[in-house]
Amino acid sequence: MHFPTTSKNCHYCKKHFNSAANVRTHIRKLHKPKFSCPEEDCDFQFIMYSEYKRHYITKHTIEKQYFCPLCDKGYKYEGHCKTHISNCKANTK
Numbered sequence: 001m002h003f004p005t006t007s008k009n010c011h012y013c014k015k016h017f018n019s020a021a022n023v024r025t026h027i028r029k030l031h032k033p034k035f036s037c038p039e040e041d042c043d044f045q046f047i048m049y050s051e052y053k054r055h056y057i058t059k060h061t062i063e064k065q066y067f068c069p070l071c072d073k074g075y076k077y078e079g080h081c082k083t084h085i086s087n088c089k090a091n092t093k
């Protein structure tokens, strides 16, 4: 199955836009998402935590095996994960 990385439709109200950037602006303004994907190359935003979790699991955790115990961020390589843990925002207490 193919999942487009950018959609020109708002998945909340099904409104259609000229570009994916316009959709994001619209969602930010109208639907006020509380959760945004922490992946650098992904700017999906969500209103519900469950939506975010589902997106993250289906999109980003499939090939990841190492997870930060502090913020649940996942990595493919153990080295990357360890580097993150030592720099993790949630670690500074």
Ligand SMILES: [Zn+2]
Binding pocket: 010, 011, 012, 013, 014, 015, 026, 027, 030, 031
């Ligand atoms: Zn909308």
Ligand SMILES: [Zn+2]
Binding pocket: 037, 038, 039, 042, 043, 044, 055, 056, 059, 060
């Ligand atoms: Zn994402």
Ligand SMILES: [Zn+2]
Binding pocket: 068, 069, 070, 071, 072, 073, 084, 085, 088, 089, 090
């Ligand atoms: Zn972390």
